[in-house]
Each structure stands twice: as C-alpha cells, then as structure tokens.
Amino acid sequence: MEKYATYPSLRGKTVLITGGAEGIGAASVELFCRQGSNVVFLDYSTTSAQALLAKIQSIPGAAQPSFMHCDVTDLARLKECAAQTIAKHGGVDVLLNNAARAGAASRVATADVTPESWEDDINIGIRHQFFLTQAVLPSMRERGAGGSVINMGSITWRIPTAGLPVYALCKAAVVGMTRTHAKEFGGYGVRVNSVVPGAVATQRQRDEVMTEGYRAEVMAAQSLKRDILPEEVARLILFLAADDSSAITGSSYVVDGGWVSDI
Numbered sequence: 001m002e003k004y005a006t007y008p009s010l011r012g013k014t015v016l017i018t019g020g021a022e023g024i025g026a027a028s029v030e031l032f033c034r035q036g037s038n039v040v041f042l043d044y045s046t047t048s049a050q051a052l053l054a055k056i057q058s059i060p061g062a063a064q065p066s067f068m069h070c071d072v073t074d075l076a077r078l079k080e081c082a083a084q085t086i087a088k089h090g091g092v093d094v095l096l097n098n099a100a101r102a103g104a105a106s107r108v109a110t111a112d113v114t115p116e117s118w119e120d121d122i123n124i125g126i127r128h129q130f131f132l133t134q135a136v137l138p139s140m141r142e143r144g145a146g147g148s149v150i151n152m153g154s155i156t157w158r159i160p161t162a163g164l165p166v167y168a169l170c171k172a173a174v175v176g177m178t179r180t181h182a183k184e185f186g187g188y189g190v191r192v193n194s195v196v197p198g199a200v201a202t203q204r205q206r207d208e209v210m211t212e213g214y215r216a217e218v219m220a221a222q223s224l225k226r227d228i229l230p231e232e233v234a235r236l237i238l239f240l241a242a243d244d245s246s247a248i249t250g251s252s253y254v255v256d257g258g259w260v261s262d263i
C-alpha cells in the first residue's frame with residue numbers, strides 16, 4: 001500500500017511548474033501526476049524533460065504531464081506558456097515557481113559580481129517568479145475557486161552561507177514577495193506560500209556541490225544525519241497545494257532536516 005498521503009483535492013487540478021525537468025521540480029511533477037493532477041511543466045532542458053516524461057509514462061495510474069520548452073528568463077516566452085496553459089486547461093489551480101540556477105553556477109562571490117552577472121542572477125533568481133504569478137493570477141481570480149502559489153526559497157541567506165550573495169538575496173526576497181502577494185491576493189481566496197529547502201541531494205547537488213567535505217558540514221549542521229531527498233520537499237509542496245492547507249497563506253516552510261528549522 002502507498003505509504004504517503006493521497007489528496008483528493010489535487011485530482012484533476014491544473015498544476016504549472018517551472019524548472020520541472022530535474023531535481024525538486026521533477027520530483028514535484030511526478031508526485032502531482034501520481035495524485036492525478038493535470039501537470040504542465042516548463043524547462044529549458046528538453047533532454048531531461050523527455051527522460052522525465054518517459055519515467056512517468058511507466059508509472060501505473062499516474063496522469064501524464066505536458067512539457068513546454070521555456071527559458072524562464074525570457075519573459076515573452078514565459079507569458080506565452082502561461083497563456084497557452086490557461087487557454088488549454090481553462091485556468092491554473094496551482095503554480096510552483098521552482099526554476100533557479102542551483103549548483104556550482106550560482107556561486108559568484110561579491111568581488112566578482114558585475115552589473116551584467118547581477119542582472120542575469122536576478123532574472124533567474126526571482127524575476128520570473130514575480131511575472132509568472134502576475135500572468136497566472138487573473139485566471140485564478142476569475143474562476144473564483146481559490147488557487148495556490150508556491151515559491152521556492154532557500155535557507156542559504158538564513159544560515160547564512162557566504163559565496164553566493166545574489167542567489168541568497170533573491171531567496172530572501174522570495175519570503176518578502178510571498179508575504180506581500182499573500183496579502184494582495186487573499187481577497188480572491190488565492191493562497192501564496194514559500195518552501196525553503198536546506199541541502200537537498202538532487203543529482204546536480206551530488207555532481208557539483210556535495211564534495212565529501214561539504215557533505216560532512218551538512219551532516220554536522222543538520223539534526224537528521226542523512227541526505228534530504230527531493231521527494232521529501234515535493235511532499236510539502238503537495239500539502240501546500242491541496243485543500244488540506246486551506247487556511248495557510250503568507251507562510252514559509254523550512255524543510256532542511258533541522259539545520260535552521262525556521263525563518
């Protein structure tokens with residue numbers, strides 16, 4: 001028997017996920033499909049997206065997601081993907097603003113930041129979260145059936161970690177944006193929360209960041225002395241998307257094995 005929760009309120013819901021081809025995004029795509037949700041995911045890696053589509057096709061009973069190629073830093077394309085999703089499915093019930101430049105590429109120390117790298121890092125760090133919410137909100141509002149927006153943050157600014165200041169400031173901003181959007185959209189019944197992961201053992205983290213030394217640091221800092229897996233983050237995302245969390249908005253939930261534990 002399945003060990004984890006089934007959420008009847010997620011069945012048939014339209015869920016839009018950015019950066020859904022790998023890591024936490026891919027785990028989320030899979031778990032929403034297992035719940036019978038109607039998932040549309042955006043990513044700029046077609047190869048990874050195809051591998052995920054093939055994987056989900058082999059899961060008995062899972063709904064099949066749709067993939068749209070999109071670089072989320074291209075706002076025209078992002079808006080087009082939102083409009084096509086809304087036109088095809090009649091609206092979006094759940095938006096997971098997940099894409100980011102995780103791994104080694106996010107590490108640019110303050111001394112090395114240029115106006116160009118700053119703009120680039122802000123564009124992938126937070127700009128698309130704001131504008132995709134803006135694009136999707138009218139459909140949630142018009143349908144009057146509520147809606148759940150989930151923004152991906154990180155504990156990095158809260159620890160705090162040195163060496164990736166622009167990534168960190170974007171992730172701090174996610175908490176503020178979540179609170180202000182929750183206030184702004186609460187009158188329409190739309191909830192906005194953020195999920196704040198610690199060190200999550202995605203394939204990219206294992207390949208690029210989790211050296212033996214760094215893993216030892218993580219294990220010393222966490223209360224749980226084991227790797228935190230992408231699906232453990234995705235299970236929190238399911239809860240925040242489902243009606244089970246109907247009174248929760250403006251909140252940020254840490255899932256870090258007990259490193260900082262709160263925001």
Ligand SMILES: NC(=O)c1ccc[n+]([C@@H]2O[C@H](COP(=O)([O-])OP(=O)(O)OC[C@H]3O[C@@H](n4cnc5c(N)ncnc54)[C@H](O)[C@@H]3O)[C@@H](O)[C@H]2O)c1
Pocket residue numbers: 018019020021022023024025042043044045048070071072073097098099100101102103124152153154155196197198199200201202203204205
């Ligand atoms: N893994 C961790 O330890 C960790 C910790 C804290 C926060 N987070 C956050 O969780 C979220 C997911 O991170 P992850 O570790 O799963 O990342 P990942 O690198 O494993 O996956 C990111 C996905 O986003 C896609 N992507 C990246 N840039 C894109 C772009 N410009 N346009 C479209 N798609 C793009 C990638 O192709 C990939 O499929 C991010 O917001 C990240 O900041 C991750």
